[in-house]
Amino acid sequence: MGSSWLILGVILLSSQVVRSQRVRVLPEVEAYPNESVNLRCEFTNPGSTKLTQVSWIFEATEGHRENIAVFHPTYGESFPKSAFKGRVQFTQASLEYPSIRIDSVRMSDAGRYTCEYATYPSGNEQGTTTLIMLAKPKNSATPVVVQAGSAKVVVARCEALQGKPAATVTWVTGAMGEYNSTSQAESDGTVTVKSEYRMAPASTDNGRDITCMISQRTQDRPQTFPMKLVVQYPPTVRIEGYDNNWYMGRTDASLTCHADANPKVVDFTWTTLSGNLPATAKVDQNRLLVQKVDESVNTTFICEAKNSLGSGKSQLTAAVIAHVVTLGGQRSHDVCLGIIACHRLKVRNMFVGNILLQRSGAPPPPLLPSHECVHWRKKYH
Known part of the structure; x- marks a missing residue:
């Protein structure tokens, strides 16, 4: 008995799969705000199945279904009151090809769109398309002027405003710091991502290269923002x-x-x-x-x-030396210990020892009268 019920269940499930496959739709469609988007639907191989009516049902969230367009072969097209009223229309007045076009799409239009047929005698058959709304973020980055110090502060900011899906922000730099990114959902369904780079800036970090990289689905490649740190x-x-x-x-x-x-x-x-x-x-x-x-x-x-x-x-x-002398044909000078000058008028009968640069270890010259300021000459070999 149990095996019989199992077989029956498999048959019913297989029947449902076959029926759902007869309603051909695209699994996903992407669109940007204010564009027009076509949602295709086709009933293939109806055979003896009679198509009585087709409806388009929108699900913004799971379980919340809303009729937005209906086509009946006798009563024609109808568009129930909804947020799509005046923006949705059938591209063909046909049960076999009941594709629709939605104009001026909004971020809030993202969701599941089910093309559902009422048929006889097999019952309802359907196919579902997910509309993915995309939004290019407004990207920017800027360094923050900071003063050198031991505390960690924000030295650069990077933002990806109102994008969908949410952008990813990374940083490339030789600076010794860290970054933190936050995401905020906007009322229109987009996401704003903000990232800050923090570090304890030193004077040597002034002018250091730092780059913010923003990646997002709508971009062909990551957008980069090269900057230089500004540390005062x-x-x-x-x-x-x-x-x-x-x-x-x-x-x-x-x-x-x-x-x-x-x-x-x-x-x-x-x-x-x-x-x-x-x-x-x-x-x-x-x-x-x-x-x-x-x-x-x-x-x-x-x-x-x-x-x-x-x-x-x-x-x-500065240590002033007295005179330039020539040693062995080379111009040189006396290097005085400390600060030694010739005080011709101020000092009399005092003796100043002039200490010379010597190579050979010769004894220092005798003390000489300061008013003479005579210099020892030695020939260097």
Whole structure:
């Protein structure tokens, strides 16, 4: 008895499959908002089956069925009141080919469309098409201006607005950070995806490359947004230009103050440890020009650079040497220990030991009167 019921069930199921296969429709159709879309339907091989009526039924969600178009061979076409009223029509007035066209499709039109035949004597037969509504997202990306610090902050944003299906956002960068993406369903059925890249920005990250990549079904390829991080920080300062050859009377000595900063430095200030600059030193923006080397430039110079976030300083001590001498045909100079200068007018009867660069280990020269400032000469081999 049990086997008989099983056989009967298989027969009925097979019959339903055969019948459903006679209603030919496309399984899926894609459309964009405001377009027109054709939903095809055809009853194949009716044989002795009598077709009495055909209806199109829309299901936005499972179980919620709504008649949107009906064709009867005697009473003709009818379109029940629905959201499709005035936008749906049959492309042919025929039971065998009751395809419909929907104009000005909306995102809310996405769902299942069933072409259902009333037949005799086999009963209802149907086929279902899923309408997939697509929407190209409005993509954009931008870096966020941040200040260097130890806390993690958002340094770049990427958005794919009102797309369907939802877009996928990924990031490509050498920065040491992480990203987080969120999705929000819109009232029209689209989805907005927003992504943020976070990190603890350092000054060295300023100008670093970062790229947002947005992938979505309506795009042929991922859309990329190359950017550079914008990290602001106060100046880091260094002084260059000192060559250990500031001899008395030199007229082309100079120092340059370099500052790494974002935003750019708006002001450079030159001073010394004692306060004022020597009379022979002149300032030209970030450069300090020494018009003539004398005893007064035997000092420590300070450069301060400022931007809107703060300031940075660097200092350099210059040691003035007395005279240039020629050793073995080569121009050289005496290197003084500390800061040694010839005080011809200020110091009398004092002795200054001039310490020379020596290769051969010769004994230092005898102490000489400072007003002579005589230099030991030694021939180098």
